Amino acid sequence: MEVIKQNQMVKNIPTRLLKNKFFTVLFLLATLTGLLVLAILLYRIFSQGIGYINWDFLTSFASRRPSDAGIKAAIYGTVWMMGVTAPIAFTLGVGTALYLEEYASKNLVTKIIQMNISNLAGVPSIVFGLLGLTLFVRGLGLDRSVLAGGLTMALLILPIIVVASQEAIRAVPKELKEASFGMGATKWQTIRRVVLPVAIPGILTGNILALSRAIGETAPLIMIGALTYIAFVPENLMSQFTVMPIQIFNWTGRPQEEFQFVAAAGIIVLLAMLLIMNSIAVLIRNKFQKRY
Amino acid sequence: MNRDIKSVSELIAENHSKRSLLKFTENAVPRFLLVCAIISILTTIGIVFTLLFETFTFFKTVSFVEFITSKEWHPMHSSPNFGILPLVTGTLLVTAIAITVAIPIGLGAAIYLSEYASDKMRRVIKPVLEVLAGVPTIVYGFFALTFVTPLLRQFVPDLSIYNALSPGIVVGIMIIPMIASLSEDAMSSVPNSIRQGAYALGATKLEVAIKVVLPAALSGVIASFVLAMSRAIGETMIVTVAGGANPTTAIDVTSAIQTMTAYIVQVSLGDATYGSTVYYSIYAVGMTLFVFTLVMNILAFFISRKFREEY
Numbered sequence: 001m002e003v004i005k006q007n008q009m010v011k012n013i014p015t016r017l018l019k020n021k022f023f024t025v026l027f028l029l030a031t032l033t034g035l036l037v038l039a040i041l042l043y044r045i046f047s048q049g050i051g052y053i054n055w056d057f058l059t060s061f062a063s064r065r066p067s068d069a070g071i072k073a074a075i076y077g078t079v080w081m082m083g084v085t086a087p088i089a090f091t092l093g094v095g096t097a098l099y100l101e102e103y104a105s106k107n108l109v110t111k112i113i114q115m116n117i118s119n120l121a122g123v124p125s126i127v128f129g130l131l132g133l134t135l136f137v138r139g140l141g142l143d144r145s146v147l148a149g150g151l152t153m154a155l156l157i158l159p160i161i162v163v164a165s166q167e168a169i170r171a172v173p174k175e176l177k178e179a180s181f182g183m184g185a186t187k188w189q190t191i192r193r194v195v196l197p198v199a200i201p202g203i204l205t206g207n208i209l210a211l212s213r214a215i216g217e218t219a220p221l222i223m224i225g226a227l228t229y230i231a232f233v234p235e236n237l238m239s240q241f242t243v244m245p246i247q248i249f250n251w252t253g254r255p256q257e258e259f260q261f262v263a264a265a266g267i268i269v270l271l272a273m274l275l276i277m278n279s280i281a282v283l284i285r286n287k288f289q290k291r292y
Numbered sequence: 293m294n295r296d297i298k299s300v301s302e303l304i305a306e307n308h309s310k311r312s313l314l315k316f317t318e319n320a321v322p323r324f325l326l327v328c329a330i331i332s333i334l335t336t337i338g339i340v341f342t343l344l345f346e347t348f349t350f351f352k353t354v355s356f357v358e359f360i361t362s363k364e365w366h367p368m369h370s371s372p373n374f375g376i377l378p379l380v381t382g383t384l385l386v387t388a389i390a391i392t393v394a395i396p397i398g399l400g401a402a403i404y405l406s407e408y409a410s411d412k413m414r415r416v417i418k419p420v421l422e423v424l425a426g427v428p429t430i431v432y433g434f435f436a437l438t439f440v441t442p443l444l445r446q447f448v449p450d451l452s453i454y455n456a457l458s459p460g461i462v463v464g465i466m467i468i469p470m471i472a473s474l475s476e477d478a479m480s481s482v483p484n485s486i487r488q489g490a491y492a493l494g495a496t497k498l499e500v501a502i503k504v505v506l507p508a509a510l511s512g513v514i515a516s517f518v519l520a521m522s523r524a525i526g527e528t529m530i531v532t533v534a535g536g537a538n539p540t541t542a543i544d545v546t547s548a549i550q551t552m553t554a555y556i557v558q559v560s561l562g563d564a565t566y567g568s569t570v571y572y573s574i575y576a577v578g579m580t581l582f583v584f585t586l587v588m589n590i591l592a593f594f595i596s597r598k599f600r601e602e603y
Contacts, residue, residue, distance in 0.1 A: 030400025124526025216428025
């Protein structure tokens with residue numbers, strides 16, 4: 001075994017320390033880059049768009065004149081679409097998670113379902129758009145309706161909801177369940193009265209985050225044809241509609257420069273809505289999360 | 293739980309009196325939940341089958357060999373040409389730029405968060421980084437077109453309005469949090485005893501991070517790169533807004549390109565007649581995209597599974 005060359009070692013130390021310092025700064029800079037870009041992005045959008053935000057912008061329809069353009073149809077469209085997406089995605093997602101965590105035996109079928117769900121989460125959203133176009137718009141003849149859009153979005157966020165709900169359900173301590181069984185409760189009684197109340201904050205948080213993802217998605221809805229000039233609010237599930245990201249995309253593509261500012265104003269409204277939803281998610285998590 | 297808590301005898305009595313109803317729900321509930329789970333499987337099958345069927349129709353009119361070997365993509369031409377290579381080139385070009393931006397920055401941030409940052413700092417920085425991942429992609433597209441491209445033009449004068457560079461960089465920024473977060477998780481799970489062993493031998497913090505922790509967490513780190521790449525390949529709105537619509541096999545980051553996703557959007561925006569070859573071509577492109585990302589996702593799963601070091 002070679003004896004340590006002390007002279008060489010001592011000579012190396014200053015360089016090694018210098019390198020250490022240099023890279024510490026470099027790593028910190030890398031971390032700050034992301035934050036810096038986020039700051040620039042927000043600053044740019046706010047400085048461009050804030051002047052266009054007023055009551056008229058929120059309450060008027062899209063227009064060919066930038067000064068008259070508003071986001072009313074898109075806000076209503078988003079709310080309508082969420083009205084379809086949320087209950088469907090919630091029921092299916094939480095149902096699947098409950099089945100996988102509480103009922104499924106660990107066999108091949110369960111394994112396949114589980115792998116499918118994690119694979120679905122990695123499928124690009126535009127491919128879900130193709131599915132929606134073929135299945136709902138053409139196959140079921142729903143046309144370019146709120147219902148077709150909402151169903152497509154529900155399928156898109158389903159895997160996110162399943163995974164989040166599974167984690168919340170798995171986190172419920174075994175002792176609570178065993179106590180419930182010990183008192184003579186049946187399986188479903190235990191789930192309904194013990195597991196779900198404990199897991200619901202985590203489930204809700206996951207659901208809200210998934211919904212906020214759906215609000216920001218553009219590509220699948222372009223696929224099913226939600227990009228048309230719309231100057232009315234949806235009246236029923238079969239109405240045509242537009243949503244905020246699509247309205248923004250539409251404004252981005254206009255040649256007049258002024259529409260850029262209108263687009264920025266639209267982005268502010270979109271980001272504000274997302275911020276509110278995320279705050280609610282954080283609030284639920286902080287307020288209802290108990291430790292057992 | 294501050295709901296009405298029943299005593300055991302009450303519960304038993306209740307169960308007894310409602311025995312038939314109980315039996316029904318105990319049977320019905322799992323069945324309903326199974327139906328929910330099956331729908332999620334049907335979605336995957338649905339995606340694969342719709343893509344397959346419509347792709348098959350496409351290949352009735354266009355030869356498969358032309359599709360994968362031709363270097364021309366002119367679907368709207370009077371004599372149309374369907375060679376996927378230009379779209380794949382555009383997609384990979386954007387992905388390559390994105391990964392070049394995101395890997396050093398994301399990995400640097402991951403190392404900082406896992407090895408240098410205090411607990412308090414990590415708890416602030418990580419959620420803020422994750423906000424980056426939550427920004428809708430249309431917002432990034434707008435940012436690329438109205439800020440990054442004009443900015444880059446100051447340095448690259450012959451940059452066209454639509455180009456590969458600007459969306460590439462912005463897609464890179466979008467996937468930074470993914471790499472940072474997943475790599476940080478992998479590095480944090482390296483046991484402390486290994487770090488302390490290295491410190492005891494006189495290693496500096498940098499040496500511990502690069503030569504000990506990073507190799508130990510390598511499978512997780514590489515899996516995060518692959519997942520980020522898959523995300524970049526499937527990204528749609530940024531490249532649609534800022535990348536242009538010029539399918540080409542030329543590798544030139546300053547001129548307009550077209551990605552697979554941007555082509556699909558372009559066709560859905562226009563009025564491709566239902567049933568035309570152009571209409572079916574979006575399914576063939578979608579299938580290619582699906583295969584690309586599926587392979588990446590399975591690869592990432594495989595890497596993080598099989599090459600995980602056990603301590």
